[in-house]
Amino acid sequence: MPQAPRRDTGPSAWRGWWATLSEAIDSRLWPVPVGTVVVAVVIGILLPRLDLIVDQELPNAVDSVVFNGGAETARTVLSSIAGSLITATSLTFSLTVVALQLASSQASPRVLRLFARDRQVHWTLAAFLGTFAYSLTVLRSVRSEDDDIAEFVPRLSVTLGFVLTLASVIMLVFFLAHLAAQLRVETMLKEIHAETDATIDLIHARNADTPGYAGEITPTAEHEAAAVADSSGFITRHDHDLLVRYAAEHRIVIQELHRVGENVVTGTPLARWWPSGDDRTDREDTDREDVVRTIRRAYPIGYERTSAQDVDFGVQQILDISLRALSPGVNDPTTAVHGLGHLSAITARLVAMSRLPAGLAGPDGQLCVITMPRRQADDVDASLTPLRHYGAEHPAVVTRFVQAVSELSLVCASSEVDAALVAQLDALDEQIRGTTADPASNSAMLTLIAEERTRLVTTGPSTN
Numbered sequence: 001m002p003q004a005p006r007r008d009t010g011p012s013a014w015r016g017w018w019a020t021l022s023e024a025i026d027s028r029l030w031p032v033p034v035g036t037v038v039v040a041v042v043i044g045i046l047l048p049r050l051d052l053i054v055d056q057e058l059p060n061a062v063d064s065v066v067f068n069g070g071a072e073t074a075r076t077v078l079s080s081i082a083g084s085l086i087t088a089t090s091l092t093f094s095l096t097v098v099a100l101q102l103a104s105s106q107a108s109p110r111v112l113r114l115f116a117r118d119r120q121v122h123w124t125l126a127a128f129l130g131t132f133a134y135s136l137t138v139l140r141s142v143r144s145e146d147d148d149i150a151e152f153v154p155r156l157s158v159t160l161g162f163v164l165t166l167a168s169v170i171m172l173v174f175f176l177a178h179l180a181a182q183l184r185v186e187t188m189l190k191e192i193h194a195e196t197d198a199t200i201d202l203i204h205a206r207n208a209d210t211p212g213y214a215g216e217i218t219p220t221a222e223h224e225a226a227a228v229a230d231s232s233g234f235i236t237r238h239d240h241d242l243l244v245r246y247a248a249e250h251r252i253v254i255q256e257l258h259r260v261g262e263n264v265v266t267g268t269p270l271a272r273w274w275p276s277g278d279d280r281t282d283r284e285d286t287d288r289e290d291v292v293r294t295i296r297r298a299y300p301i302g303y304e305r306t307s308a309q310d311v312d313f314g315v316q317q318i319l320d321i322s323l324r325a326l327s328p329g330v331n332d333p334t335t336a337v338h339g340l341g342h343l344s345a346i347t348a349r350l351v352a353m354s355r356l357p358a359g360l361a362g363p364d365g366q367l368c369v370i371t372m373p374r375r376q377a378d379d380v381d382a383s384l385t386p387l388r389h390y391g392a393e394h395p396a397v398v399t400r401f402v403q404a405v406s407e408l409s410l411v412c413a414s415s416e417v418d419a420a421l422v423a424q425l426d427a428l429d430e431q432i433r434g435t436t437a438d439p440a441s442n443s444a445m446l447t448l449i450a451e452e453r454t455r456l457v458t459t460g461p462s463t464n
Helices: 011-026 031-057 071-106 109-116 119-139 155-182 185-208 240-250 288-298 311-325 333-352 376-390 395-411 415-433 439-459
Strands: 225-228 233-235 252-256 269-275 359-361 367-370
Touching (some): 031 119, 031 155, 071 119, 109 185, 119 155, 155 185, 185 311, 185 333, 225 288, 240 288, 240 359, 240 367, 269 288, 311 333, 311 376, 333 376, 333 395, 376 395, 376 415, 395 415, 395 439, 415 439
Antiparallel strands (some): 252 269, 359 367
């Protein structure tokens, strides 16, 4: 039996693990605020103890700056801080909910993740809640003088609470300015573009490091078995390293049936597998249940798509925003034009991205996994077809669409890409001829399309 390959611990593997972990943490509002509250409580317990030690030894310059009131004044200050911060926290939550509602109605429900994972929202809430928890914790250490105990006012602790309150107020001002910027559709498009670029970098590095199978790939229906999904949802990632390691160890070949981001239903096949090489018999030593469990681990299913390893998710979000802008109720073709600009840049990177090999090899060069590699034409069609279909009646959108075709033909030196672009122009030409819009606009758009098509057909792929 061939030795199982070691799990890849190179930069691309660590980046994939970190991207998945970051997505899981950043898309939730609670981790940073809760962690900050815990730290604030610990500091609120320890700092008054430091006050007991150094209060009488403070230099005059420091003594004149720190809090110098009595116990009742300290209680009033700390109580005011705690009450005001809870009010500010409620305001922040209310504004965030309003922002989520506006983003969902004006752009797309898919962009809600951008707000849920916004670090400034996380840290603003953390500052408010942390200051609140710190003030309450310090408040319990303030003591008034009576017959049994001396007065104790943790002056350094109260001063720190005052400083934290000022910092929270400043953060609230920046949060309001940030929220106003985040609600702009241009900002949403920019954030989605940056997120998609990071995913493309990750997948490009991973594909480039993946060993491909050098022989001929011949899937077989003989003795094959299927591993079915045990839940419904979206495939959030592929763990090809796990599949290769397991297939090499158990002498089987696994053929995947879905890409990351595709929706699957409970009971439908995730992948097929069969014994490899001369072992294509109904082997009794193959634990079928173990194979199924391994394949399910390699294709985790979630209730929503994420950007961790799904390069198509960013394209879909920009398309959602652009298509909603073209709807009769919104009628904002300018947003669609801006979306086409981002789609053109993202598609150029997708086309240039390293392709996953059609077959993945084990440590001895044997075929272990048959993949579903992306074609360049698929990338072009996925980005352009929806906007071409719905934007044919808008001259500004058609003009930017033809410009996007020109841009992709110039930066992507590929006959496959050029053929896909020509097909897009032909389809757009047919759509415009079938509309009853302004004849003058139709004539100008058809001329523009014909000129770009002629250039593509005559010049061929760019060599730049």
